[in-house]
Amino acid sequence: KGLEAFFRGELYRRMRRSKELRREMRFSVQAEASLFREGAEGTVLLQGVIDCFFRDENGRLHIVDYKTDRVEDPTELLERHKKQLELYAVAVEKITGCTVKQTSIWSFYKNQEIVFSGFLR
Numbered sequence: 001k002g003l004e005a006f007f008r009g010e011l012y013r014r015m016r017r018s019k020e021l022r023r024e025m026r027f028s029v030q031a032e033a034s035l036f037r038e039g040a041e042g043t044v045l046l047q048g049v050i051d052c053f054f055r056d057e058n059g060r061l062h063i064v065d066y067k068t069d070r071v072e073d074p075t076e077l078l079e080r081h082k083k084q085l086e087l088y089a090v091a092v093e094k095i096t097g098c099t100v101k102q103t104s105i106w107s108f109y110k111n112q113e114i115v116f117s118g119f120l121r
Contacts, residue, residue, distance in 0.1 A: 005111035060101035
């Protein structure tokens with residue numbers, strides 16, 4: 001049911017139209033230590049795997065993270081994962097040299113996209 005909703009949805013259509021779509025992308029980048037602890041100096045090695053990011057028809061980058069958390073309130077889901085989304089945006093910007101315009105979660109429990117752009121410039 002969740003996969004059907006995803007493949008019928010607007011997010012999937014936007015991803016399919018993209019000329020640049022990356023899935024399950026492993027990364028290792030240097031990031032400011034202050035991202036992890038306020039006042040910290042220096043850099044740390046940030047590593048992970050981004051579920052998906054794509055460039056839209058206007059050249060803007062979008063990050064999508066898939067979640068299966070059984071959470072009713074979309075705000076709670078974003079609170080749980082906003083630091084992860086922020087760090088993914090940092091990594092994608094370092095890798096591509098372009099600004100991330102949107103991050104979102106696709107909730108398989110809620111069968112919906114939950115957009116978060118609170119920390120983006």
